[in-house]
Amino acid sequence: MKLFPTGHATHPQWQMAAGLVLAQVRAQMALPDHASAPTLGLLYITDHYASEAQHILDHLSAELPEVTDWSGTVGIGVCANNAEYFEEPALSLMLCELPSDQFRVFSGVAPLGSAEMTGFEAHTALVHADPVTHDLPDLIGEMAGRTDTGYLFGGLSSGRGELIQFAVGGNGNIRGHGAAGGVFSGGLSGVVFGEGVRLISRVTQGCQPVSPQHVVSACDGNLLLELDGEPALDVLLRDLDISLDRPQPAIETVRATMVGLSDAGSDGLRRTGDLGADVLVRHIIGLDPTRRGVAIADMVEPGMHLSFVRRNAQAARADLMRICAEIREELEPEEQTLATARAVAGCEAESAPHPARRIAGAVYVSCVGRGGPHFGAPGAELQVVRHALGDVPLVGFFANGEIARNHVYGYTGVLTVFTSEPVA
Template identity: 35%
Template sequence: MHHPESLFAYGHASDPDWRVALAAALDMAGSQAQSGTLGFLYVSDLFEAELPELLAQLNQQLDVKHWTGCVGIGICATGQEYLDTPALALMVTDIPESELSIFSGMTPYLSDQPLQVSGAAPYFAVVHGDTATPDLPDLVRDLAGKTQSGFITGGLSSTRGTGGQLADKAVHGGLSGVLFSEKVAIATRLSQGCSPIGPLHEIGEAKSNIIGTLDKRPALDVLYEEIGEILARDLQKAAGFIFVALPVANDDRGDYTVRNLIGVDTDRKLMAIGEYVESGQSLMFCKRDGTTAREDLLRMLTDLKKLVAGRSIRGGLYFSCLGRGEGLFGPDSAELRLIEAHLGHFPLIGFFANGEISHDKIYGYTGVLTLFLGD
């Protein structure tokens, strides 16, 4: 038996043939990956059709009791991003089987089932979701509410296919993942990829996702004022890096969820956003920009470094947004290299998601880092 506090075994590789990629990743993971209790696996959506076969191959070669994970258009690993290229990353852990529980197929109809790990409510969960699932934000909130910490992390599969997930077998739809007891030591933080460009506004007239007035003025006038004349003249261009941010209620960290600006009506001065809103809610405009995203990632890493001071990091999971990575941080895996530069070299895998899950919400344009700690 290896020393219980050693690093988790992990491997990653890219190849058009999943068999070649898997062999290379297992080779990198070494003999320590031969047996374990829980494996995480993130697979390029280009291998989505082969997911059942891939899992069967893993089960044949390794003695790992449980698997969780999903597909993504991009895959993350320590200091390495595989964007839009056929790749996979896996990590094998020895977290005691009694302290974890795999679940899948959680839909709005099943959300009243009680969840348990070793006879108690779970403390924390890592989850994967399907964007096509109805009421997904409610489902995420429900699940987080069933944990003792009120906290879950994860991501929504990103795919040009149907968005496969893994929960001991290939599954589709709803939420799946793994529940942990309080004996599993983790640290997690979220980094925003956007920064506010103006003050908070109060939404006045609003219907579903269409906003008529902000601070008792036509919504479009307020938007134009904040983003400036140049962008206002070319709203198509603005849509790429101007977003709306909805502050998270009762949050002392000044957290907010970012949503797309999806349309404007210049005659009636209305704007439509990618989220249902109500009159009385607050909103601010924000911009996506590499400099602020980098600053916020460094802030998060500094935070985590303090949080884990004196403890070892056995492995980690990173869920970043498809809108981040190279597009925001620059080439050569800059985003993942920043993590490695600040927290050191440790096994890290994950994927570029179509929405990131942290605490009890689905975010966009964020990076969510979860670390498994040793003594």
């Protein structure tokens, strides 16, 4: 698998940004180690361009007729390798060269059919979703259940206006997209991949525990009543070292605190004190002094594990470096060829895209709460990824919630790479 061409740009006029992006991808398509016949375009735009989404898609489709299928969405920010565009007009594009029988684009207009009807076995899926969609967690779970692995990756659209999604299926794979124009709002859309498309994906947390792990022993819907057999509110006050006798500082502390939930037996609070990949971070939305309860923004069940957490830039950076190291380790064969050894050993300044790294392209979806200054400087989050993986082709956006496996996360990043066979 050759490297996927990518392009990204910012400009007040979308036509100028699109022209800069097209120049970048065309130059890369002419290089011998880059894909020259891409079939799938992954397109992400900031909300400044949302009202022009149809024009942008039509323009790129006309300029890149070899690309038959398109998927993507809108975000408050979009990202590329070593760069993020946050709260400014920008677009980011990656062109994937994948066999046409190994992926399918789906949307609300053209939903994914069953394997019995289509003859296509879904292995994994990139999913974009509207955050206001009714029963969204159930839809995500149902979608995961329609794949062989149960693994989804992606995120919820974000923006200050219309939340659009791109979904165009070509080569006669899916009916109904032509009349709709390929720009949608509401529901789910994305791309399902067959077993022949090899992916590695990891979730990185953006919060740090500020309490021990507790077991939910009593609850009522989204109201925590007891933790470890004690009133939940009493445990919260003790863990955060606050008192309702001083309401103002107590309220400020609670507002800065969230909960990390995980099922019993899953990857919860680790021995290192970090949050595991299965932890779902949710907001505290209220206190109930009468019932001594704590209300959170999700349903809970007895037996679940819970820790109180706070956003932490240093912990987020360290955890992002960890998942990048895991991906690199999984991609590096035990017996390296000379090309592979040279590619993975080069310093960051010498880390031009190289097929020997076995990464054809990457998709990174990060939370809007992590973007901008949270990592200390503009683009710092993407610089961590580049430093760890090298200058690999990358596209993505800042989401209103991140999707991994069958869950919707918050304050996380989901990094997924398309891998290829080792280079001889």
